Amino acid sequence: MARAWHLMSRPKGLPTADNFALKELAEAPLGDGQIRVANRWLSVDPYMRGRMNDVKSYVPPFQIDAPMDGGAVGEVVESRAQGLSAGDHVLHMAGWRDEAVIDAKAATKLPDLGVQPQAFLGNLGLTGGTAYFGLLEAASAREGDIVFISAAAGAVGSAAVQIAKAKGMTVIGSARGPDKCDFVRSLGADAAVDYSAGPIVKSLSAAAPNGIDVYFDNVGGDHLDAAFALARQNARFAICGMIDSYNSGEPAAFRYIMRVIAMRIRMQGFIYTDYLPRLGEFHRDMGQWIAAGQVQSRDTVVEGLERMPEAFLGLFEGTNTGKMLVKV
């Protein structure tokens, strides 16, 4: 029987294993135009935390005692849809489960680009696209800019570091601990700052003595405040995520936010899906960078559907380097 993780209760603060239950799905006969997909890879993303709250946002909240969903790549095992046959690999949104019955039009057949299928959840998918459009569009980052990227050892952060270097920027990345900082430098970053070693505003100030032109925010909180503190005139911030606040009910405090005025800072919140009409540009550029070895992927793979909540909670403990994936 196919199984799916269900959200059993809405977490208060950091989620725990009790919030989730792995349940068998009812037998699902294929309707006309539908496919049955055996999932191979499940995407594990910080934004999913927001969907566990009962708050209307850019994606609807998960329902209680219902299957959860999210990005997934799988193999078609049965098809009643034109254009898709058993053996095809598809990208779709019915993750958090081992098998999915979906409308064929909700699935994208993976093009044959000579990359591993899970790349379509990573640098060729939501992760890489978020980094690409956030950096180049929301923050209007350009060659020569000094760019600060938080959570730079994470999935989106590590893509953003590499895109920024491919575009000729100076890059400072933040990460937790010396190993992850080494990883950030290995991606090409000019400097890495360890935010577990002391106040980020001090380490960023040392790493960027002339200030920053661009901030790519995955963290919020003290990281965002440090970016306010170090922003140069006409600095641009792309606000992608605030993982510091996802589990906290506490307001975030900012000591340097008033510099928005003096430095004419532009802050721009954004969502990857706003840029879907422009996926062609992204695929063209990212395909070239991957082919040239300028953008590489590092995945943290957790094996087994049973461990999906563990993988998800790991995002907040920082157990991943690069993209967090569950291999079914």
Added chain:
Amino acid sequence: MARAWHLMSRPKGLPTADNFALKELAEAPLGDGQIRVANRWLSVDPYMRGRMNDVKSYVPPFQIDAPMDGGAVGEVVESRAQGLSAGDHVLHMAGWRDEAVIDAKAATKLPDLGVQPQAFLGNLGLTGGTAYFGLLEAASAREGDIVFISAAAGAVGSAAVQIAKAKGMTVIGSARGPDKCDFVRSLGADAAVDYSAGPIVKSLSAAAPNGIDVYFDNVGGDHLDAAFALARQNARFAICGMIDSYNSGEPAAFRYIMRVIAMRIRMQGFIYTDYLPRLGEFHRDMGQWIAAGQVQSRDTVVEGLERMPEAFLGLFEGTNTGKMLVKV
């Protein structure tokens, strides 16, 4: 003897009278190309608080035991400069004093627009220009937008309310107390919320049940947080001032800042002087609105150079409605 207010010590928190001293200026003979101006009107502006800190910002800090400056309008009483003669009225930056000796090129002769000379410190000057460029450029506010303006009974706020109405927007203004809220409505605002009567996020939510497209920030703090809470998709914030924080050493706390992402909010800090090359547009539009009675000015006038610090401190106590001026 000419006299000027000097900054004697840098205020910690709210300034007090002790921070200032009125001192005689040394005899100043006129150099070639210079004029002597008897000041008639002195501008009193919140941004001056920032210059009392020893922090590099968009205008240099005031020096200790030196004359302060700021916007002023006066009458030329002696001239050694071509193009300016005794009796001419000029706009210049040597305020906080009763008489100034300045280079003629640092003064602008007031054009004869049939308005009172102090209007060039108000709706035709920094105040109106800040409202105009902040609303229409920094926030890209357009006809049909729902616009929230904080400190709407203040100088910049009351100009912004009237410009927004002249441009066909729906306007909600905040002010302290029922009298100022009445004043905001008298300017044409569709609604006024009294921030002294309870949490601004609640009153704004009631006044803007469908949310806001634009926020013009003069206040920061809870006002900015309420704007985050009520922002609709693609909302734009012009960050003009944060008077709530000018005297506070405390970080500002935000409960709703994460909505920047879901609502794709754009925040843009700005400074009036960035738009000086476009003063022509502003003068054309504002001149028409004033002539048509669509933009009116309300000044709070404090009489006497001696009372300049009192007038300045009044900005933080909210004693002004509209523009705060000292009449020398």
